[in-house]
Amino acid sequence: MGTTDVKLEEGKALLREAFACRINNLQKSIALAEQVVKLGEQADSSELCALAKNQLALYHMILGEHQKSLSNAEEALTFFDSHHDLKGIGDAKYAIAGVHYKTDNFHLGLIFLLDCLFLYRKISDHYNEARVLKSLGTIYEYLDDQENAIDSYLSSVAASKLAGDPTLESNAYNPLSGIYLKRGLHDLALATIEKSISLKEQTNDVRGLAFALYGRGKVFIKLKRFDEALQDLNHCLKIQLEVGDKLGIAMAYNKLGVLMHELRQFEEARKLLLLAQQVADQYNIRVIRYKSVYNLHHVAKSEGKLDEALHFLEQYIHIKEAIIATDTHKTVKSYEAISKVKVLELEAEIQRSKTEIIEKKNAELDSFFYRVSHDLKGPISSLLGLNNLMKYEVKDEKLQKYIDMYQSQILRIDNIVLDLINLTRMNHAEVNKTKIDFETLLHDCINTYQFLDNFKRISFKIEIEPNLEFYSEWAIVNTILQNLIENAIKYSMPDKEPIVHISIARDEQSLIIIVTDNGIGIDPLLQTKVFNMFFRANDRVEGTGLGLYILKRAVERLHGDVSFKSEVFQGTSFTVKLPFFGRQSIL
Incomplete structure (x- = not known):
């Protein structure tokens, strides 16, 4: 094995380790991926650098370092595009999609996610299909389309089970529980999020556990089980601060503010909601920006500070109007993109069916060739044997000439049969x-x-x-x-x-x-x-x-x-x- 191959093997092993520890030590993941970039540069391996940058794009996206994420993803995408590597293209686009839909451009995020979904399904990558479906469900929720959101989350659960990954499965249960909660299905919401927490604890997915605890905290608030809600949300915030997930931090501050409002601890509620707004503004997390402002309006109103309440309400309306004005066109475009992908998927399904029929017919034809060829081998061997006997028995030169012509034609048939046997054997031989x-x-x-x-x-x-x-x-x-x-x-x-x-x-x-x-x-x-x-x-x-x-x-x-x-x-x-x-x- 050459030096480049050794470096490639070493780098890929480090990237597997980095990806495995992302659930409980994101900083280590980043350090390992950066180490692989240097290793790829030393070995002059563009492939290794691109693989590492795809992972760095994902990790920086989680941390809210959006420019770093986009820079790494776009470099990786250039390499994988030029090499027609569908998985590499999908991974790069997934990170780019995450940056867009977690900030203020869910339309672009949706376009990239739909590209990813098509690519991953093309290569039967159930693991990444599950990740994309979960993210698509989130965008459907942004569009206030709960039916499609539920469908995406359940499809993500199904793909996760096909991939045999309980961590992914639990990721889909978190938002699914939230939708059940909005619909007043409190028992189902609690059962769903409890299942997620159980899976997170089994897989030691620390970062994922934070989001699951957040989900259960929301359910506990709705059920007026405030002590349990406070415990879950504080635990969630502690984890998110440790791993540096900016979206998770903003979400935890906002929901703790809601809880403090329920407990009528207005000063603490205001403090937490302002922190949520600050993180949302700094990292352009649109959904938390308007939610935190709306919740600040409720806090001020409960305190009897009507001018402040009006100020926050006007701010909320201004943000929402801006969102509606920019997103109405994008929403239409988004559903156009979804429609196109569904058409492509239908066409792909038709093509798969055609391919299966053709493959079945080819297998039947191969089986026919193989059976007939083997059946012919016996008579051909007998004819060659008889021909050899005639050569010894017949002395007439004219007849010998005809016998040689006869042998030549039998050998030609024998060669055709041998070629057919080799062809069918090659088609069905095991990979070794x-x-x-x-x-x-x-x-x-x-x-x-x-x-x-x-x-x-x-x-x-x-x-x-x-x-x-x-x-x-x-x-x-x-x-x-x-x-x-x-x-x-x-x-x-x-x-x-x-x-x-x-x-x-x-x-x-x-x-x-x-x-x-x-x-x-x-x-x-x-x-x-x-x-x-x-x-x-x-x-x-x-x-x-x-x-x-x-x-x-x-x-x-x-x-x-x-x-x-x-x-x-x-x-x-x-x-x-x-x-x-x-x-x-x-x-």
Whole structure:
């Protein structure tokens, strides 16, 4: 394993640790992610830097450090966009969405979240799908759309269970309890938030526990269980101050102010609500800004300070009018975006159904090929045996000529059957990755074709990058090399010294196999068809027409790419690129 691979492995391990400890030690998460950025810079690994910056974007977003969050997320997004990494794109957009919807632009937040949802569903990432659905539920609540909010939260719970993550599941229960509370379903609200707290304690999610305690505190206030509410909200505030979650701090101050108002401790209520307003103003947390002002209006009114009450009420109306004026258009646009995503999801569902039908039909076709091919192997072997007997028994030269023609056609059928068996076997073989010894593999592949007429004339030139470590499915890589080498041998020119050059090396992301010959080449008019099943570009050379079709299927199985350049009477060069993972695991 090269130095870069080692650094990549080390960095990804640190990022896993950082993500795991975010629930109870956010500062450590940030320190570890920053360490990985430096590690990526030292190893000249843009991928590692981007992965680390995606995590930093999330952590800074939680802390209310919005500019830092956006800067990191946008840098990561640039990298993942250029590499078409859907998960990386989704993670970056999730952090950007969080900054927008937690401040004063839930419309933009919604757009980014819908992008995330589409991406995560495309790659069947239930964990991140659950996170996005929970955030979408919050935005629906901002839009005062409780029905869709409940649906999003319940969908988040379902996705969390598919991901097997109780922390995510409990995250959705917190706001769900709040909606039940607004609807007067007090027992259901309490049961839901108690379930969340239980899960938070089981998973040691300290930061998440703070929000769950906040949720239970709200229920206790409504039930007039003020002592229990005060205990939960103070515990919540203590945790939020320790972890530095600005939204959580503002929420706790605001709800403690509401509680103090209920207890008729007006001075303490005012003090707490002003603190909530201060945090909301500093970090642009719109929802707490207008809630705290509205609650200050109630406190002043209860104290009989009517001028102050009127002042706060006017301030509240001013904020709400500004929100309504800017958000009416955004709300319409938001629902347009939601509608578009639902259409896309419906189209994706239709496409999935079509794909399932096609895959089922392909599996049936493969099964048919495999069964028929095996059934044919017996009779073909018998025919070849009978043919050999006739060769020994028949002495007539004219009959011998016909017997040889007969044998040639049987062998052609046998080759077709063998190719079909290999094709179906390749489609259904289990994934079994091992280190590929290219020197040995190439030697064996080349020697396989010693029986071909022009084999002894060919000069093989082999270049394998030193210390090359590549882990893949040996049988599939063997199939790729065999088909490339067989083609180069078969289509050599009879009137010049045939040369086959084989190069195996790597670039930053791929293993690159190049097989070049100076043979007869491929007619430009036929080049678009060479990978078609049973297509043969040259009838003068015997073959089944399945070789290059099998080659392409083999490359696709390894998520690679195959291309070629060819010129008639000058030769052909095939290039195969396979993803280069070494032994690394994907973060």
